Structures are given as C-alpha cells and as structure tokens.
Amino acid sequence: MNDTRTPKSPPDLIRRYAELLQGAVFAEDPLAAETALADAADLGRRLVANEIPLEEVGELHHEALVRLAHAHPDLPLGQIADLITAPLMEAHMAYSLAFREQLERRAEAIVNARLEQSRRLEAIGTLAAGIAHDFNNILGAILGFSELLGDELPAESEGHGYLNHIQQASFRAKDLIAGMLTFAREVEDDPIPIDAVPLVQETLKLLRVSLAADIRLDFAPAAREAWILAEPSQIQQIVMNLCINAADAVDAHRGRIQVDVRLIKPEDSLPMVRLTVEDDGEGMSEEVRERVFDPFFTTKAPGKGSGLGLSVVHGLVAKLRGRIVIASAPGRGTCFTIDLPQTQREGTPLSEPHSIRETPPKQRDTFE
Amino acid sequence: MIKVLIVDDDEIFRAMLLAMMRREGYEVSAVDNGREALQRVEQDPPDLVITDILMPEIDGIELIMELAKLDARIPIIAVSGGRRTISLEFNLESAKLLGVRATLPKPFTRESLRKAIAEALDQDQKDTP
Incomplete structure (x- = not known):
C-alpha cells in the first residue's frame, strides 16, 4: 500500500505550516506578505498531493497556531488570529481547488478506462468474427473431406470410427466458434x-x-x-x-x-x-x-x-x-x-x- | 447431367465442395470469384450455382444480384462462414431476401447439402411450370 495514505500528517508539513504562518504574521512589507500568501496556496496543494483529508488540515492549522503562540508569548491571541486569517483562507482555497482537480482527474481516468475497455472489446469482436470466418471454412473442409473419406472405408472398420471422431471434434469446434461469436458480438444497449x-x-x-x-x-x-x-x-x-x-x-x-x-x-x-x-x-x-x-x-x-x-x-x-x-x-x-x-x-x-x-x-x- | 457452378475463394473448401458434388453425381466446375462466375454463367449457364458470400472483387451478394437480372433464373444456394462484424445469420438472411433458394452456414454436412440442393432444384420446378 501507499505510504502517503497514512492518516498522520508528515512532521515536515506541520513545521512548514508553522513557518508559513509566522512569515505571514510578521511580514514587514507587502511583498513579504504576498510571498507568504503564495506559500500558503502552495502548501494547500501539497496537502492534497499528500492526500491529507480536510479534517486533518484543521488539526494541522491548530497545531501550527499553538507553536506560533508558544514562540511569541508576547503577542495577544486575538491579534494572532486576525493576522493568520488571510494565509489560512489562501491555503484552504488552494486545497479545495487542488482537491477538485484531483477528483476530476480521477473521474476522467474512470471514463477513459471504460472507453478503452469498450474499444478493446470492439477490436476483439472484429478479430473474433474474422477468425470465425476463416475457421468455418477450414472446418467445412475437414468435415467434408472426412465424410468423403468415409465412403472409401468399410463401414465397420477402425478407420471409420476415427472419422466419426474427427467429425465430432469438428462439430465441437463449430459450437465453440459460434459461442465465441455470440460473446464477441458488438454490445448493443438493448436489455x-x-x-x-x-x-x-x-x-x-x-x-x-x-x-x-x-x-x-x-x-x-x-x-x-x-x-x-x-x-x-x-x-x-x-x-x-x-x-x-x-x-x-x-x-x-x-x-x-x-x-x-x-x-x-x-x-x-x-x-x-x-x-x-x-x-x-x-x-x-x-x-x-x-x-x-x-x-x-x-x-x-x-x-x-x-x-x-x-x-x-x-x-x-x-x-x-x-x-x-x-x-x-x-x-x-x-x-x-x-x-x-x-x-x-x-x-x-x-x-x-x-x-x-x-x-x-x-x-x-x-x-x- | 445437372450442371453445377461452385463459387468460393477459399481454396481448400472449394476443393472439398467440388469433390463432394462430383461424388453426388453432378457435372461440376468451380471458380474463385464473382467476376469469373458471371463470365462462366454467360458462356455456359449452369443449372445451379453454389456461392460463398464473402469474396474479393465481386462478392456473393453482388453476384446473386447480377444473376437475378438474368432471364435464366438460375437457382442459387448461398453458403457462408460469417463475415467480419456482420453475423453469419445476417449474411444468409440478406441472401434469402435477394431470392436465394437455400442457404447453408459453414461448416455443413453432406446431408444438409443434399437437403439444400433438393430445396433449390425442387422449388425451381414448381416455379417454372
């Protein structure tokens, strides 16, 4: 199984999130603030890529917030909450967008898989019908010649018995081909x-x-x-x-x-x-x-x-x-x-x- | 003697049908495509045509349609081993719609061949009083 599906968030993501919040909170100029927001969006996408469910993103955020408060006991909690609203929104929006894209990609993969399957079945059907045509000609010759050969052999002879087996085998092959054709025939949506x-x-x-x-x-x-x-x-x-x-x-x-x-x-x-x-x-x-x-x-x-x-x-x-x-x-x-x-x-x-x-x-x- | 023309592009099957029909006591000739069949019919009209459906150049269905235009109204037996994505039944059913007297799915037994011939020739007698 895939390790990235483990429910606990990787520690480096938590640390990254904490750093990011810190950057956003203490940004001294507009450029630094913008960069922090861009980083937040990037992080949101990474969370989806790591298949971290939404409820854990909330926990992650809480944990980062606690670290931030611990690192800056001088800042009132209310002020911290005000300052982190923007990066938090940014991370969540990126998360939702990336999540939706991922869903769409998965849905597309399923549709493509079905298309591929029906194309493959169609190809198999065409191939089977072509084989069946040639096969029936071959069987026709085997069956016909064995009947003709039967005329040459005494009715009670061993050879006559063998010919019967050849004919039975031919009929079995004929049934098999007919069955294969039924199976391979193009699927019509008509229950x-x-x-x-x-x-x-x-x-x-x-x-x-x-x-x-x-x-x-x-x-x-x-x-x-x-x-x-x-x-x-x-x-x-x-x-x-x-x-x-x-x-x-x-x-x-x-x-x-x-x-x-x-x-x-x-x-x-x-x-x-x-x-x-x-x-x-x-x-x-x-x-x-x-x-x-x-x-x-x-x-x-x-x-x-x-x-x-x-x-x-x-x-x-x-x-x-x-x-x-x-x-x-x-x-x-x-x-x-x-x-x-x-x-x-x-x-x-x-x-x-x-x-x-x-x-x-x-x-x-x-x-x- | 009743003259029969066999039209089939499958060499081994054609050889079998030729041998079987000779043994049944018919005067038989065979060609491997519809074009040659039409030429042969013009030169020396047979009493019965046994034709495959899927053939290169002029295929069985076309041949049947061409033969239907002739005054001679030669009885036809259509044989088929199926055709690409179209089913064998469909081939033979369309042949019937075109006025073919009897149809035979490949492979067939000598017994069913005899029945088909009887059907084709018997009906012919009824049609031409």
Whole structure:
C-alpha cells in the first residue's frame, strides 16, 4: 500500500505550516506578505498531493497556531488570529481547488478506462468474427473431406470410427466458434428479459476451455430459471471477469470455483436474482478489498492483468441497478455476491409463487 | 447431367465442395470469384450455382444480384462462414431476401447439402411450370 495514505500528517508539513504562518504574521512589507500568501496556496496543494483529508488540515492549522503562540508569548491571541486569517483562507482555497482537480482527474481516468475497455472489446469482436470466418471454412473442409473419406472405408472398420471422431471434434469446434461469436458480438444497449441460468452455464462452458485443467469449475444453480433484464453479453462479461479473477486467485493450487444462481426475496427490496462466484483461493486483505473495484488497481504481476476486470463488473452491476458484495479473508478464499433485480419472464407476472421459492439443486454441472 | 457452378475463394473448401458434388453425381466446375462466375454463367449457364458470400472483387451478394437480372433464373444456394462484424445469420438472411433458394452456414454436412440442393432444384420446378 501507499505510504502517503497514512492518516498522520508528515512532521515536515506541520513545521512548514508553522513557518508559513509566522512569515505571514510578521511580514514587514507587502511583498513579504504576498510571498507568504503564495506559500500558503502552495502548501494547500501539497496537502492534497499528500492526500491529507480536510479534517486533518484543521488539526494541522491548530497545531501550527499553538507553536506560533508558544514562540511569541508576547503577542495577544486575538491579534494572532486576525493576522493568520488571510494565509489560512489562501491555503484552504488552494486545497479545495487542488482537491477538485484531483477528483476530476480521477473521474476522467474512470471514463477513459471504460472507453478503452469498450474499444478493446470492439477490436476483439472484429478479430473474433474474422477468425470465425476463416475457421468455418477450414472446418467445412475437414468435415467434408472426412465424410468423403468415409465412403472409401468399410463401414465397420477402425478407420471409420476415427472419422466419426474427427467429425465430432469438428462439430465441437463449430459450437465453440459460434459461442465465441455470440460473446464477441458488438454490445448493443438493448436489455431484454433473459434467463440467467442457461446463459451462465453457456458462458462457463466457454470459459472452461481457457482455464487451467486442474481448476474445478462447478455450477449447481439453486434456481431452475432466473429472469433478469439485461443484455446477454453484460451477464457473460460479469461471469467471465469474476471467474477469471477467481482462477487467478486459485492459480497456485488445485483450486475450485463455485458458481451459483438463486432467487432471493430481501425484506427491503423487490425479488432479486443472486449470482455468486466463490473460490477457495488466496483471498484478499481488507486493504485490497477496499480498492478492488478501482480502475487499474491490480495485485497481479505486471502484464498479467489490466486492473480493469472488476471495475468493469462493478460498472455493469451498477448499470443493471444491482449491487455487489465481497466476502474475503487472506487464505480463506473470496466470494462475490451480485444481486440483480428479478424481472418477469416474457408474458409471466412476477408475483407468481414460483419466482420466490428456491428450487432444490438440480444436477450439478462440472466443467472439466 | 445437372450442371453445377461452385463459387468460393477459399481454396481448400472449394476443393472439398467440388469433390463432394462430383461424388453426388453432378457435372461440376468451380471458380474463385464473382467476376469469373458471371463470365462462366454467360458462356455456359449452369443449372445451379453454389456461392460463398464473402469474396474479393465481386462478392456473393453482388453476384446473386447480377444473376437475378438474368432471364435464366438460375437457382442459387448461398453458403457462408460469417463475415467480419456482420453475423453469419445476417449474411444468409440478406441472401434469402435477394431470392436465394437455400442457404447453408459453414461448416455443413453432406446431408444438409443434399437437403439444400433438393430445396433449390425442387422449388425451381414448381416455379417454372
């Protein structure tokens, strides 16, 4: 973590502040007074740069004032207070300005990060579609020639069996390409009622291919169906990003990622669909947990993660009017819980009793 | 014998389709772009055209539009493996709007090819009493 975030003000800043007040109070000519004011403004900016919160600036000021009074017991306190008003205002105004600039810079960084992410997704989409086109031609040739070769071989021969395997493999590749295209297709801002259960399942199937073989990925949804208002690609991206994060957390050992979709009825809100992604990986410290949604914050090795995955998840959940909660402790894994407003299945009212009841876990899918 | 013209710029796929159609008993020729296809159609009109959509020079959609202008009304099967950012379904749907008799997404099986041919040629008989 960053040392400049420690709550106590650095001693040199306190000393600097005291000197400054002294300079302002005892300025003998207008130029010296102006210089003291400029110094005060400079100090205000430094306080922001050092991430010293406003309430501590007040303490800092108090401390400097006490030092000043101690150094000049002859001066009445009232007179000191009068004299330091101008530099104090100057320091505070510079502080506010610098603080606002810093906020704007941060907001800009977040917007840029989102733009960059959508550009990247668009580029990936174009690339994926291009690859898919060529790949389908290649698959077409493999499939066609293997069928033709099948004519040449006796029906019960071993070779015929091998050809069947080639054809099955080709069909699998075809499905994979189709899935990749669905995922990569340009994101349109047009939410529709979708059932999260098959969508999550489909996404995990795609994801399985890119995860290390010794990571277990389980999906045993408690809900039979879970309708939400979203774009399929948004849910796919949430699931992908969380699972990739989980996979990195369990990387060091034979880990397990558990994904669940269930229906809940919180007392304080409408029925929700709850998506959880839980891993038994390294977990997070409180400090990491606090910053985990910040753009560009990453604990991964340089080049291994952009630090954008979870901030994108956060952005998407907010966009879908949902909420996200993290439960994690070092060495004890991490669980992301996302609640999204439940919607009615097309043509079915939400008030039907089945929408709240939790269905018993059905057959567990393990993507291996 | 039914004459079939295959138009596809992908060499290995074209070779496969050529071999498969020959084995199915058709008289087959193949070209790798729309321009050549139009020349071939002019010299020796086929009974069926099987064309890819994404090709250099004159692409499949243009070829289909050109063929539609001819009196011969040659039945067409459009095949596609998808196209850049536009989806495969969109390609094949637009081909259908242009009067293509049957469409096939790549990759396809011999069985679905046979169905598409039957569809294209059968419909042709119904259209021309």
